[in-house]
Amino acid sequence: MKKPRCQLHTAGGIIMTSQFDRRAFLRVSAMSLGAGALLQFSPLAGTASGSALSRMFRRQNGEGLSAFSIVQLSDTHVGFQGPPDPLGTKAFERAVDVINALDPQPDLILFTGDLTHDSEDAAEHAKRFAMFRSISDRLRVKKRMHVPGEHDAALDGGVLFRENFGETHYSFDHRGVHFVALDNVSRGKPIVGAEQIAWLQRDLARFPKTAPIVVFTHRPLFDLKPEWEWFTADGSAVMNVLAPYEAVTVLYGHIHRPDHHVTGTTQHHAARSLIFAFPDPSSAEKKPLPFNATRPFQNLGIRTIRSQAPAAHAVPLAINDVELTVREIAGTEGIQQMLKGATSL
Amino acid sequence: MKRISIVLVTLIAMITLTQLGIAQEPPRVVEIAAKRFEFTPKQITLERGKPVTIRLTSSDRAHGLLVKELGIDLDADSGSPSEITITPEVAGTYPAICDHYCGSGHGNMKMTIVVE
Numbered sequence: 001m002k003k004p005r006c007q008l009h010t011a012g013g014i015i016m017t018s019q020f021d022r023r024a025f026l027r028v029s030a031m032s033l034g035a036g037a038l039l040q041f042s043p044l045a046g047t048a049s050g051s052a053l054s055r056m057f058r059r060q061n062g063e064g065l066s067a068f069s070i071v072q073l074s075d076t077h078v079g080f081q082g083p084p085d086p087l088g089t090k091a092f093e094r095a096v097d098v099i100n101a102l103d104p105q106p107d108l109i110l111f112t113g114d115l116t117h118d119s120e121d122a123a124e125h126a127k128r129f130a131m132f133r134s135i136s137d138r139l140r141v142k143k144r145m146h147v148p149g150e151h152d153a154a155l156d157g158g159v160l161f162r163e164n165f166g167e168t169h170y171s172f173d174h175r176g177v178h179f180v181a182l183d184n185v186s187r188g189k190p191i192v193g194a195e196q197i198a199w200l201q202r203d204l205a206r207f208p209k210t211a212p213i214v215v216f217t218h219r220p221l222f223d224l225k226p227e228w229e230w231f232t233a234d235g236s237a238v239m240n241v242l243a244p245y246e247a248v249t250v251l252y253g254h255i256h257r258p259d260h261h262v263t264g265t266t267q268h269h270a271a272r273s274l275i276f277a278f279p280d281p282s283s284a285e286k287k288p289l290p291f292n293a294t295r296p297f298q299n300l301g302i303r304t305i306r307s308q309a310p311a312a313h314a315v316p317l318a319i320n321d322v323e324l325t326v327r328e329i330a331g332t333e334g335i336q337q338m339l340k341g342a343t344s345l
Numbered sequence: 346m347k348r349i350s351i352v353l354v355t356l357i358a359m360i361t362l363t364q365l366g367i368a369q370e371p372p373r374v375v376e377i378a379a380k381r382f383e384f385t386p387k388q389i390t391l392e393r394g395k396p397v398t399i400r401l402t403s404s405d406r407a408h409g410l411l412v413k414e415l416g417i418d419l420d421a422d423s424g425s426p427s428e429i430t431i432t433p434e435v436a437g438t439y440p441a442i443c444d445h446y447c448g449s450g451h452g453n454m455k456m457t458i459v460v461e
Contacts, residue, residue: 118449154446188407188445189420226413227440233418286452
């Protein structure tokens with residue numbers, strides 16, 4: 001039987017085409033918020049593996065498979081101010097408003113690192129963590145999970161991150177999906193480490209190969225562009241552990257731009273940043289894209305990806321890119337007023 | 346006859362030792378000093394096909410030196426240098442980065458290795 005095809009589209013055209021095995025029971029559609037991505041999980045009801053998995057999750061966690069959505073936010077860099085983007089936390093705050101307006105609300109929000117911008121002064125960095133929490137606490141969604149980025153955890157080995165959010169790697173189940181938080185930053189190097197990889201192997205051992213798994217981490221787990229530090233040195237060892245599983249989605253940040261990549265049956269999705277954007281990796285230089293005062297949220301806009309027909313997973317997903325505008329964030333007062341009012345530490 | 350044999354053996358031994366001496370000549374050592382947020386020198390040139398030892402030192406905190414294509418992945422901390430011997434085989438210009446996060450200027454900490 002011919003496998004159904006699924007395409008991800010952007011405003012610029014098709015960016016990824018992949019074949020989905022019918023055994024993979026999850027449909028992942030995404031609404032990227034510049035701020036991140038709203039992912040909608042739709043279990044493919046009626047499949048044998050879907051039913052078996054649902055029973056397994058219900059038995060283990062009291063919660064079977066059901067449709068839900070999540071939001072991924074990344075690279076808020078609270079504490080960073082100045083060029084190339086003078087907006088401070090404005091994009092983050094705007095993202096909070098956008099998410100709070102979603103109806104229905106997502107079940108859960110994943111933050112994929114660089115929540116704060118680092119400081120050599122530990123007290124100052126602690127203040128930035130507090131500022132991050134004060135903004136994220138405005139979210140109506142109370143289930144929020146975090147992994148660190150190098151700006152959060154590389155200088156102190158993750159001490160401040162742990163004080164605020166607990167362990168830097170962990171896992172949990174939610175409505176029949178297994179979520180794994182991986183730390184590839186707190187050793188200073190872009191590395192997960194043998195100990196964490198052994199933990200991952202043990203953690204996944206209880207699941208059948210068809211179990212839906214979402215890994216969220218900061219850096220890409222494949223060599224996107226090593227000379228820009230867009231890689232994880234032992235990412236291939238992590239992917240070897242994940243390879244037998246048929247429905248794995250990796251969500252990451254770090255690269256400050258959307259990116260979609262497939263390795264084997266695993267899909268990797270990068271979220272945009274909420275501070276400034278980096279150029280396409282084919283560019284000669286890794287230089288932040290310049291701030292455009294007339295379009296302050298350029299490259300930090302909203303991208304929606306929705307399944308046009310949730311019941312038929314062979315149908316392409318519809319994508320709608322929407323950039324935030326000055327009017328949306330500052331009303332009639334304009335960009336200057338907004339800059340004056342930018343949150344400062 | 347015996348004297349000639351002794352001379353021949355001595356000559357062969359001398360030639361062999363000389364050749365061994367050449368073979369065991371230590372590779373050239375290139376020192377790279379790291380500190381926040383720069384490498385010194387900013388560019389080095391290596392000879393294709395010739396072994397070379399890259400030695401990384403740090404004068405402040407942990408730094409890395411990474412060039413995946415050349416098999417260079419070094420870490421050094423203040424007082425703890427590290428080194429690797431490689432034989433670059435492909436001519437080209439290779440960007441090298443610090444891959445041990447060292448502060449907010451870390452992203453600009455890079456240098457160039459030229460192989461010719």
